[in-house]
Amino acid sequence: MKLMKTRKILTILSVGVLGATLTACQNTNKKTKVTSAPKTSKISVKKNIPHKSNKPGNLSPNGLTARQNASVITVYGSEKYGKDWTKTLKKAEESNLDISFHSRDDFSGIDKGEGYVYQVAPKGKSSDTYYTLDGNGSSQDIYFYQGNHYLGSATIKDxxxxxxxxxxxxxxxxxxxxxxIGNQEADSGTDDSDSSSHKNGKSNIPGDAGEFTMPSNMQGTWYGYYGDSLEEITIGAHTLKNEGGTYQLHKQSKDYDAKYSESVFKQTEHILRTVSYKNPNYDFDGIGTQGWVQPTGGTDVYAPHTEAGQAVIVNYNTSGGFRSLLWKSPELAKKNKNTHFSDLKQLGAYINDSDDDDSDD
Structure with a gap:
């Protein structure tokens, strides 16, 4: 009898141990599930979502202001060519971006593009990053340089x-x-694509409504023949330089009575009243200039245009007619000096020439 009791006790103990073991295993499994769940949740699937959901930027190649134009060129130079361009961008982001104009005579290795050599630099700093331009609008070609070393080119659209x-x-x-840009101060609240919105540089000159900003595609040095003489005309953000000197471009208040006055004339001898000019008769809209107190005479108009696949400026006077066709280089001006473009006849160009001499662009 004692033996049977002992076996019963052993059997009960065995069952108890087995039950405890099973319970322990079940608890262990539960703990494993609990501890493994957070590990699974930590596997980041969302990290890729922002990249996938990012939409392309919404920059447009059309109608860029001078500042936007310089900005896209600088950022592209950093992304595409790195090195000095990246250094320039990073420092400019900490201060301001300065774009200055230089003559090609100062650079022996920069031979692409037309007109000025543009230097990109942080405010108050020097840099080795330059570019040149050729053409205008979205198809304008940009040539990138590091010092005199040519890096590559791309259009504004690209x-x-x-x-x-x-x-x-x-x-x-x-x-x-x-x-x-040049002598134009940085002002994040100003859109220089609209000349009438630029209010910087207002002086105490009677009737002055502030500086007039020239369109970026017209800025630079241009060359044209006035008769048999080759002349150089440099258009800055707010200046125009020709054989007569350097003139400041300003807007005139609409309510200003611009009657001739000797004192005001002397004060404004090198200031031009500048407006966006719409030609009612021909397709040559552009920028018009007059003397500040000019009593009579027409308006000198500089109209951006294209001839022979090249960006040009048509210079004419509303009273005197066609004056000159301005090109981006003296070579282009000389090459096309005797070329007669038929669309310019409407401005009175080549009025004494035979129709046989005309050629279409």
Whole structure:
């Protein structure tokens, strides 16, 4: 009897041990599930979502202001060529972006593009990053340099497409607000694509409504023949330099009575009343200039145009007719000196020439 009791006790103990073991295993499994769940939740699937959901940038290659133009060129130079261009961009983001104009005579190795050599630099600093331009609008070619070393080229349209893919429009817009073109101060609240909105540089000259900003595609040095003489005309953001000297371009108040006055004339001898001019008769709209208190005479108009596949400026007077066709280089001006473009006849160009001499662009 004692033996049977002992076996019963052993059996009960065995069952108890087995039950405890099973319970322990079940608890262990539960703990494993609990501890493994957070590990699974920590596997980040969302990290890729922002990249996938990012939409391309919304920059447009059309109608860029001078500041936006300089900004997209600088950001593209950094993304595409790195090195000095990246250094320039980073420092400009900490201060301002300065774009200065230089004569080609100062650079032995920069031979692409037309007109000025543009230097890109942080405010108050020097840099080794330069570019040149050829053409205008979205098809304008930009040639990139590091010092005298040519890096490559791209059109404004290609540059904007490239930056949109990288979603860099935010950087471009911020940098544009910190940009200074020539003597134009940075002002993030000013859109220099609209000349009438520019109010910087207002002086105490009677009737002065502030500086007039020339369109970016007209800025630079141009060459044309006035008769048999080759002349050089340099258009800055707010200046025009020709054989007569350097003139400041300003807007005149609409309510100003611009009657001739000897004292005001002397005060404004090198200031031109500048307006956006719409030609009612011909397709040659542009920028018109007059003396500040000019009593009589027409308006000198500088109209951006295209001839022979090249960006040009048609210079004519509303009273005297066609004056000259301005090109981006003296070589182009000389090459086309005796070329008669038929669309210019409407301005009175080549009026004494035979129709046999005319050629279409």
């Amino acid at each position: 540059i904007v497409t490239y930056l949109n893919k990288l979603n860099r429009d935010d950087v471009v817009n911020k940098l544009a607000g910190r940009a200074k």
